[in-house]
Amino acid sequence: MLFTERLLADPPHIRAWLRQFLQDCDEAFFAETWSRLRDRLTADTRLKTDLLRRKGLAGALAAVSPSVTLDEATARISVDKLGEGRTATGDGGLLLTPTSLGWPHLMVLHRYGWQPVLHYPVGSSEPAAPPTVEQLALRMTALSHPVRMRMCRNLARSAYTTSELAQAHGMTAPEISRHLGVLKRAGLITTRRRGRYVLHQLDVTVVARLGSDFLEGILR
Known part of the structure; x- marks a missing residue:
């Protein structure tokens, strides 16, 4: 009540005080954490935006x-963690918010008629150990080859098999495999199996951190 009375009595002064208070809190409590997580979250946001543009809402x-599925026929999004209840987006759409601090929990914030928010985890909450100078050199060398740079444009957007990359770049499968081996040894790509196929994808979090990792490495 006292704060409300002061706000009504002298709005400019209280607004300035509150703004300064929030800036001080950012510097004291959040700035270091944000600098550590910013690249990871930015990379994920760009990836989801690209998926939305190329593969639509279902792909994103x-x-x-x-846990999240889209029924395109009814334009209904289902989240299997919700025991009951439903909401409508109205004209506001759906807001996707990545977080590295809420891992591994998926949160759905909604109220009927309001814009729903899907708060989803990105990676682990534990910060990865900073790479050594040797690891940084290996990663930069791996990315310096023009063929591997072109491959990364594909691998950043979707997962590919070796044969799919060979067809896309007009190369043989053994040639692509050698380049993939260089990227994998540098820790720049991840692989997973789908049936009898092995899919490769760029680890956008690692690539996004290269600049800050380099600076941190040379200043250690």
Whole structure:
């Protein structure tokens, strides 16, 4: 009540005080954490935006969590963690918010008629150990080759098999495999098996951190 009375009595002064208070809190409590997580979250946001543009909402939601599905026929999004209740987006759409601090929990914030928010985890909450100078050199060398740079444009957007990359770049499968081996040894790509196929994808979090990792490495 006292704060409200002061705000009504002298709005400019209280607004200035509150703004300064929040800036001080940012510097004291959040700035270091944000500098550590910013690249990871920015990379994920760009990836989801690209998926939304190329594969539509279903593709973007599938990358958020296997718990989230889209029924395109009814334009209904389902989240299997919700025991009951439903909401409508109205004209506001759906807001996707990545977080590294809420891992591994998927949160759905909604109220009927309001814009729903899907708060989804990105990676682990534990910060990765900073790479050594040797690891940084290996990663930069791996990315310096023009063929591997072109491959990374594909691998940043989706997962590819070796044969799919060979067809896309007009090269043989053994040639592509050698380049993939260089990227994998540098820790720049991840692989997973789908049936009898092995899919490769760029680890956008690692690549996004290269600049800050380099600076941190040379200043250590």
